[in-house]
Amino acid sequence: MHSLNTEFAAALAAWQANRRQELATAESWLGMAGLFWLEPGRNVLGSAADCPLRLPAGPACAGEVVWEPERDLLFWQATDGVMKPLVTDRDGAPTTVDLENWSFFVVDRDRRLALRLRDREWAQSRPFAGLDYFPPAPEWRIEARWLALPEPVRIEVPNVAGELRPVEIAWQAVFVHAGSEVCLLPMSVDENEVFFVFRDRSSGRESYGAGRFLKAVRPVGEVITLDFNRAYNPPCAFTPFATCPLPPPENWLPFAVPAGELKYCGAVAH
Known part of the structure; x- marks a missing residue:
């Protein structure tokens, strides 16, 4: 178990370092x-x-x-x-x-x-100071069921500009939290990854108010790994010049997810 936790912590630290590097570059949001x-x-x-x-x-x-x-x-x-x-x-x-x-x-x-x-x-005038995270939480690395919907559904997904974009959904990730079944709908699925936008009870408090993004490797079978430790802030958390999708009501989780990126407060080094 110690070895697994050490491996988990090292992989998460590497992911966080890559995330910081991505936001510190000239091409950053x-x-x-x-x-x-x-x-x-x-x-x-x-x-x-x-x-x-x-x-x-x-x-x-x-x-x-x-x-x-x-x-x-x-x-x-x-x-x-x-x-x-x-x-x-x-x-x-x-x-x-x-x-x-x-x-x-x-x-x-x-x-x-x-x-x-x-x-x-x-970055010459306001270098990126970095991101803050909830403590690593292996229990929020969840093995969910990856299930096809009986029939694809089409929903209207809002963005921060108040516009609606139609999204067709054919799959769902299903897991159990505190004895209740939870379903997350993906906003996109390609041959490599599955993309989710979700909101939870930490949104607007510890985490970004509009919700967070989460990517998962597309499963081969019926199990998908949802590692909420890698939940991250959308571009609109860093700039008013982004047009990020907002989580649909189906992805508003009725509990806090104390894992992943915390709210970005705009602190910069001078």
């Missing part, structure tokens, strides 16, 4: 500096007060993001004449455009496009 919804036509980007895509600093007019949905065209036209086609994040990694210490890319949210602006030098 902590470096997001803006989210601007695009209009069809020409969207001017710059630091001038009348620019619809407003840079916090830099050139008064850097160029235009041109979106022509009827022709399926999206490109960046810089003031120096450089033209660059843009690919959104709909099918994978989006095209990134660098402007001095800024960079931007376009996200697709159900055919609504938005420009996400990143400050690549954010």
